[in-house]
Amino acid sequence: MAQLALGLASLGRPAYINLGREDALPRVRDVDAMRAQCHLVLDEAYEMGIRWVDAARSYGLAEQFLSEWLPGHEDVTVSSKWGYAYTADWRPDAEVHEVKEHSLARFTRQWAETSALLPKVGLYQVHSLTADSPLFTDRALQEAMVATGVPLGFSTSGPNQADAIRKALDLGIFGSVQSTWNVLETSAAAALGEAHAAGLTVIIKEGMANGRLAVRAPEPVVAQAKELGVGTDAVALAAVAQQPWVDVVLSGAASPEQLRSNAAGLTVEVVLPDLSEPAEQYWATRSALSWN
Numbered sequence: 001m002a003q004l005a006l007g008l009a010s011l012g013r014p015a016y017i018n019l020g021r022e023d024a025l026p027r028v029r030d031v032d033a034m035r036a037q038c039h040l041v042l043d044e045a046y047e048m049g050i051r052w053v054d055a056a057r058s059y060g061l062a063e064q065f066l067s068e069w070l071p072g073h074e075d076v077t078v079s080s081k082w083g084y085a086y087t088a089d090w091r092p093d094a095e096v097h098e099v100k101e102h103s104l105a106r107f108t109r110q111w112a113e114t115s116a117l118l119p120k121v122g123l124y125q126v127h128s129l130t131a132d133s134p135l136f137t138d139r140a141l142q143e144a145m146v147a148t149g150v151p152l153g154f155s156t157s158g159p160n161q162a163d164a165i166r167k168a169l170d171l172g173i174f175g176s177v178q179s180t181w182n183v184l185e186t187s188a189a190a191a192l193g194e195a196h197a198a199g200l201t202v203i204i205k206e207g208m209a210n211g212r213l214a215v216r217a218p219e220p221v222v223a224q225a226k227e228l229g230v231g232t233d234a235v236a237l238a239a240v241a242q243q244p245w246v247d248v249v250l251s252g253a254a255s256p257e258q259l260r261s262n263a264a265g266l267t268v269e270v271v272l273p274d275l276s277e278p279a280e281q282y283w284a285t286r287s288a289l290s291w292n
Contacts, residue, residue: 002241004266005052005077006045006259007205007250011038012055012062015092015291019211022292024255031061031090037254038065042073044256048263052077054178054203054250055118056127057110058084058098067117078118079203081155082110083127097291102126102133104141111148123176125153131163142173151175155205159279162191169198178203178250182213183221183239183272187279196245203248207240208233208262209282210289218275230264237265239272 010016014029026033042053053076055062063080070076083102088094114121124145126135135141145152153176156164161179165188168174177195179188181204196202208214213221213236225232240249249266253259277285 002246002249002266003052004050004263005054005203005248005250006041006050007054007252008038008062008066009056009059010252010254011041011059012065013060013086013088013097014090015088015094015097017210017286017289017291018252018254019289020215020258021211021254024253024258029092034061035065035068038062039069041253041256041259042066042069044259046073046076048259051075052079052248054079056081056084057114058086058127060086060088060090063114063117070118074120077122078120079123079125079153080114080118080121081125081127082107082114083129085110092291100128102129102135102138102141104138104144107141107144121150123153124148124150125155125176125178127155128157129154129164129168130156130158131160131167133164136167136171142171146173153178153201153203155179156188159187159283161188165191165195169195169200174200176201176203178205180204180206181240181243181246182207182209182236183275184209184212184277185279185282186276189243189245192243193245196247201247202245203250204240204243204246205250206252207249208236208252210286212285220272220275224270224272228268228270230268231261233258233261234263234265234268235270235272237262238268238270241266242269
C-alpha cells in the first residue's frame with residue numbers, strides 16, 4: 001500500500017507554482033514566518049504518522065528549516081535533490097526562481113551543502129532528469145554520486161518523462177524514481193511500472209497537478225468528491241495511490257488543514273473516467289502557471 005510523504009516545495013520559499021497555496025500561508029512570508037509554517041506542517045505530519053519528508057536544494061531554505069526540526073524526529077526518512085539552484089533571493093516577483101545544471105561541480109557543491117545540514121540523508125536524487133541531461137555521459141559525475149554511499153534516485157519532469165525513466169534505468173545506479181503522475185498527466189505510467197518491476201521505489205509528485213485538481217478540478221473529480229465526502233484533492237491523490245506501481249505519494253501541503261485533507265486520499269477508493277490530456281498540452285499549461 002502506498003505511503004504518504006510530505007514534500008517541502010511550498011514551505012521553504014515565499015513563492016511556488018501551486019494553485020491554492022496563497023491562502024494557506026502567512027500573509028507576510030518572511031523567513032521567520034515561513035520557518036514557523038514549515039515547522040507547523042512538519043509537526044502535523046509527524047502527529048499523523050508520516051515518516052518521510054522530501055526536500056531539495058532549490059526549495060529555498062527548506063533543508064535548513066527541516067534540519068532545525070529534525071532533532072527528536074530521528075525516525076523520519078529524509079530525501080533531498082540536487083541539480084537546481086535557488087536564485088530568487090527570497091523575492092516572490094523574481095524573474096527566475098531556479099536554474100538547473102547537471103554537472104560534477106554542481107553536484108559536489110550541493111551534496112556538501114545538503115550533507116552539512118542533513119547528516120542522515122536517506123535518499124539523494126537528481127532533480128528533473130531529462131533524457132538529454134549531460135549526466136548520462138558524465139562518468140565522473142556518476143562515480144561521484146555513487147561514492148557518497150547514499151541511496152540514489154532521480155526525479156523527472158516534462159512531456160518525455162518516460163524516455164528519461166527508461167534511460168536512467170539502464171545506468172543501474174538508481175534505487176528510486178520520483179515522477180509527475182496525476183489523472184491529467186498519465187504518460188509516464190508504463191515506464192513507472194517498468195521501474196517498479198525493476199525494484200525501484202516509485203515516488204509520485206504533483207499528484208494534484210500543481211493544485212489544478214484542488215481548485216479547478218474536472219466535473220468527474222468534483223462529483224466523486226461529493227459522493228465520498230472528501231475534497232477534490234483527496235480524490236486526486238486516491239487515484240495516484242491506487243496505481244499498482246506507486247510506493248510513495250507526495251503531499252505538497254502548505255498548511256496542516258491541507259495536509260489532513262490530502263491524507264484522506266489514502267483512505268478512499270475512486271472510480272474515474274480517463275481525464276488525461278496530451279502530455280505536451282499538460283506541460284505547456286504547467287509552464288504558464290504563475291509563481292505565487
